[in-house]
Amino acid sequence: MSRVHSHPDRRSPLILEVHELGRGAGACQRIDTTVPAPADMGIEVIGVPQDSDIELDLLLQSVSEGVLASGTATVQLHGQCARCLDSIEDEESFDVQELFFYPGNEMDDDESLVVDETIDLEVALRDAVVLELPFTPLCREDCLGLCPECGFNLNEDPEHGHGEKIDPRWSKLADLTGDTPN
Ligand SMILES: [Zn+2]
Ligand SMILES: [Zn+2]
Incomplete structure (x- = not known):
């Protein structure tokens, strides 16, 4: 049965x-x-x-x-x-x-x-x-982490830095406009 x-x-x-x-x-x-x-x-x-x-x-x-x-x-x-x-x-x-x-x-x-x-x-x-779970899980092995200065997620823009005094969001826009082929 x-x-x-x-x-x-x-x-x-x-x-x-x-x-x-x-x-x-x-x-x-x-x-x-x-x-x-x-x-x-x-x-x-x-x-x-x-x-x-x-x-x-x-x-x-x-x-x-x-x-x-x-x-x-x-x-x-x-x-x-x-x-x-x-x-x-x-x-x-x-x-x-x-x-x-x-x-x-x-x-x-x-x-x-x-x-x-x-x-x-x-x-x-x-x-x-x-018992197999990682104590420090990563979204991907080469995750770049956060900017120590402002907390910006470096995976979104590895070039992120504070050398020039431009808000990262604006620098992204600048990249976009600079993308137009000559
Ligand atoms: Zn991550
Ligand atoms: Zn930053």
């Missing part, structure tokens, strides 16, 4: 049934699904917005100690560039690998367990993503 996850109100979408996998070592089950991101998945400067789509592409394998889940999670990242403070919108894939032990087979108290024929991916997913 197969049960569909039709009760998101009662169960986290990150809890997967492994009942059908059975306990025969070597059995496999492919998980290819999209789930809403849990809350607080990130660090101060960058993270995954709650309820944004997480694409899971996982292989569940029955092993003698439990169920091995491995594959990738593709998440939406929202953050702020550490140099220019511009917002960062990105999509990134993270490797997920977690062994869920059958109760009694775990080595440690904090190991993940198979509970009632289900596995809860939340902790593994959180670790896979959050």
